[in-house]
Amino acid sequence: xxxxxxxxxxxxxxxxxxxxxxxxxxxxxxxxxxxxxxxxxxxxxxxxxxxxxxxxxxxxxxxxxxxxxxxxxxxxxxxxxxxxxxxxxxxxxxxxxxxxxxxxxxxxxxxxxxxxxxxxxxxxxxxxxxxxxxxxxxxxxxxxxxxxxxxxxxxxxxxxxxxxxxxxxxxxxxxxxxxxxxxxxxxxxxxxxxxxxxxxxxxxxxxxxxxxxxxxxxxxxxxxxxxxxxxxxxxxxxxxxxxxxxxxxxxxxxxxxxxxxxxxxxxxxxxxxxxxxxxxxxxxxxxxxxxxxx
Numbered sequence: 001x002x003x004x005x006x007x008x009x010x011x012x013x014x015x016x017x018x019x020x021x022x023x024x025x026x027x028x029x030x031x032x033x034x035x036x037x038x039x040x041x042x043x044x045x046x047x048x049x050x051x052x053x054x055x056x057x058x059x060x061x062x063x064x065x066x067x068x069x070x071x072x073x074x075x076x077x078x079x080x081x082x083x084x085x086x087x088x089x090x091x092x093x094x095x096x097x098x099x100x101x102x103x104x105x106x107x108x109x110x111x112x113x114x115x116x117x118x119x120x121x122x123x124x125x126x127x128x129x130x131x132x133x134x135x136x137x138x139x140x141x142x143x144x145x146x147x148x149x150x151x152x153x154x155x156x157x158x159x160x161x162x163x164x165x166x167x168x169x170x171x172x173x174x175x176x177x178x179x180x181x182x183x184x185x186x187x188x189x190x191x192x193x194x195x196x197x198x199x200x201x202x203x204x205x206x207x208x209x210x211x212x213x214x215x216x217x218x219x220x221x222x223x224x225x226x227x228x229x230x231x232x233x234x235x236x237x238x239x240x241x242x243x244x245x246x247x248x249x250x251x252x253x254x255x256x257x258x259x260x261x262x263x264x265x266x267x268x269x270x271x272x273x274x275x276x277x278x279x280x281x282x283x284x285x286x287x288x289x290x291x292x293x294x
Contacts, residue, residue: 004109004125007082008098010061019087020044021054022080025064029150034073081152082125085184094181094188095123102192107158108248110192115180122177122192126155126162126185126250155185158250163187165226165249172223175216175245192247194239197274204242206279212244213271218292220246221264225255231267233274265289 001009024043028035035043041051055074058064063080067073076084089095099112102122109125128151159182166179166189178190203209213236220226228235228249235248253263268288275281 002104002109003078004082004111006062006079007086011083011086014083017046017050017054018058020046021051021058022063022076022084025074025076026084029075032073034067034075037072037074076152081184085186088183089181089186089188092181120191121180122189124187124189126158128154128158152185159185159187162250165252168226169220169224172219174220174224175243177245177247192237192245194237194245196234197236197238198233200238206275207281209238209242209244210275210281214288214292216244216246217267221255221292222294227253227255227260227264228267229253229263232270264292268292
């Protein structure tokens with residue numbers, strides 16, 4: 001069971017005092033790897049006996065972990081962080097109910113959900129802690145200047161950056177999910193239906209799909225000034241109507257980035273290689289780069 005499964009399962013059982021204790025632990029984790037048990041009552045604004053009861057209850061739910069060393073301390077589990085983000089989005093009238101998982105990847109869990117108006121949306125929980133810390137330090141510019149970054153905070157930065165990217169490219173007509181809201185490590189976006197390009201064995205008109213991908217890369221570059229910087233067949237969704245969505249934008253860069261051309265070339269090379277391998281469609285890289293840059 002994933003941490004999001006745990007959070008969705010226990011969310012309705014949580015009481016306001018539980019959230020106050022979770023929030024207190026979250027706030028003090030900026031200073032402590034494990035928040036001292038004796039600090040929690042004043043941070044949560046609750047009596048000591050009440051806090052002891054809540055800590056035991058949250059530990060039983062799998063939302064926090066207890067540590068015994070020179071002192072007794074607590075830290076949020078990923079499921080606890082999930083619950084804090086979910087609670088904030090529910091209180092803001094962004095989310096009403098959760099449905100089934102839409103996908104579980106190396107760096108995210110995506111769930112089906114409903115807004116209070118009955119609109120189906122996708123809720124993405126970023127999970128950067130699933131990959132090597134050294135690898136994510138190398139690949140992700142938004143944490144490159146930080147020596148020590150917790151998994152939770154690292155995932156929050158990824159969500160903030162992805163939401164920022166979607167807000168830049170969506171108004172320019174780029175085929176991406178509609179950005180709706182973001183809290184902590186969670187992004188709420190328009191519904192994602194379909195399958196990743198690499199999972200689709202047969203495409204009736206693959207040249208049209210390639211043309212549509214390249215047209216959207218061009219639109220993002222020229223109209224929004226944005227480069228995906230991690231584009232491949234793994235983050236292009238082919239919808240049931242054979243049109244596309246480009247997902248997973250937390251590594252995006254602006255066109256004035258020092259490595260912009262290298263990253264754009266890498267994106268295009270990934271896509272062109274896939275269409276050559278799978279469909280024997282050949283497009284010269286330099287010609288495609290000129291098309292995108294105009």
